Amino acid sequence: MYKIVLMRHGESTWNLANRFTGWVDVDLTEKGVAEAVEAGKLLKEAGLTFDLAFTSVLKRAIRTLWGTLDEMDLMWLPVQHDWRLNERHYGALQGLNKAETAAQYGDEQVMVWRRSYDTPPPELDAADPRASYDDPRYAALGRNQVPLTECLKDTVARVIPAWDDTIAPAIRSGKRIIISAHGNSLRALIKMLDGISDADIVGLNIPNGQPLVYELDADLKPIKSYYLGDQAAIAAAMHAVANQGKAK
Numbered sequence: 001m002y003k004i005v006l007m008r009h010g011e012s013t014w015n016l017a018n019r020f021t022g023w024v025d026v027d028l029t030e031k032g033v034a035e036a037v038e039a040g041k042l043l044k045e046a047g048l049t050f051d052l053a054f055t056s057v058l059k060r061a062i063r064t065l066w067g068t069l070d071e072m073d074l075m076w077l078p079v080q081h082d083w084r085l086n087e088r089h090y091g092a093l094q095g096l097n098k099a100e101t102a103a104q105y106g107d108e109q110v111m112v113w114r115r116s117y118d119t120p121p122p123e124l125d126a127a128d129p130r131a132s133y134d135d136p137r138y139a140a141l142g143r144n145q146v147p148l149t150e151c152l153k154d155t156v157a158r159v160i161p162a163w164d165d166t167i168a169p170a171i172r173s174g175k176r177i178i179i180s181a182h183g184n185s186l187r188a189l190i191k192m193l194d195g196i197s198d199a200d201i202v203g204l205n206i207p208n209g210q211p212l213v214y215e216l217d218a219d220l221k222p223i224k225s226y227y228l229g230d231q232a233a234i235a236a237a238m239h240a241v242a243n244q245g246k247a248k
């Protein structure tokens with residue numbers, strides 16, 4: 001049996017401001033930093049430790065990992081940064097307030113943009129300075145690999161190869177791993193792991209900074225999964241994430 005840990009980053013400045021974030025590289029709030037440390041405490045209490053970490057190339061996930069590993073006295077751990085674990089690209093919505101967008105376009109439309117499996121938000125213009133073409137962290141990617149928007153299906157199409165190419169082989173080789181990533185890149189991974197349908201994935205929301213343990217069998221199929229920490233607080237946090245896209 002293998003045990004892996006998935007964790008969404010702690011609260012970011014744009015989580016606090018309720019803005020669509022996607023590939024915008026915003027930092028953690030103080031609360032987000034504290035959540036990362038608290039996650040480290042919970043992991044220690046659960047008797048978990050790691051040999052290898054995976055994260056995205058966005059600082060909210062990286063800094064969360066740092067806070068957690070620091071608390072666990074594991075800052076020496078090898079870390080693989082992979083753009084394929086980045087948050088789902090939110091297209092032209094990036095930077096907009098979610099509740100204001102719902103007031104303008106309606107809760108239903110925003111729900112489709114946030115959670116539908118295969119309808120992407122409106123695309124960024126390729127000439128928009130918010131496009132990531134010139135960002136050095138994506139220099140190795142072809143222009144057609146740098147998204148201008150993504151639906152969850154598009155995110156699945158890059159997260160699963162990251163799992164197959166690097167994460168799954170590491171687990172099979174016996175490495176105990178933690179993945180610090182994002183709400184929607186983790187939804188993509190969990191959809192695959194748990195075999196969740198395109199329709200049911202709409203209802204899955206991931207709270208900030210809470211370690212999610214997956215116990216996997218020899219074929220890397222989940223035996224069970226559970227969040228560490230205060231279950232009522234986690235349920236409330238998931239509910240709050242679901243409601244972020246509603247007009248006030």
Ligand SMILES: O=C(O)[C@@H](CO)OP(=O)(O)O
Pocket residue numbers: 015019020021022087088090098114183184241244245
């Ligand atoms: O804005 C985003 O990038 C994501 C995660 O914060 O938001 P949502 O939960 O609305 O998909």
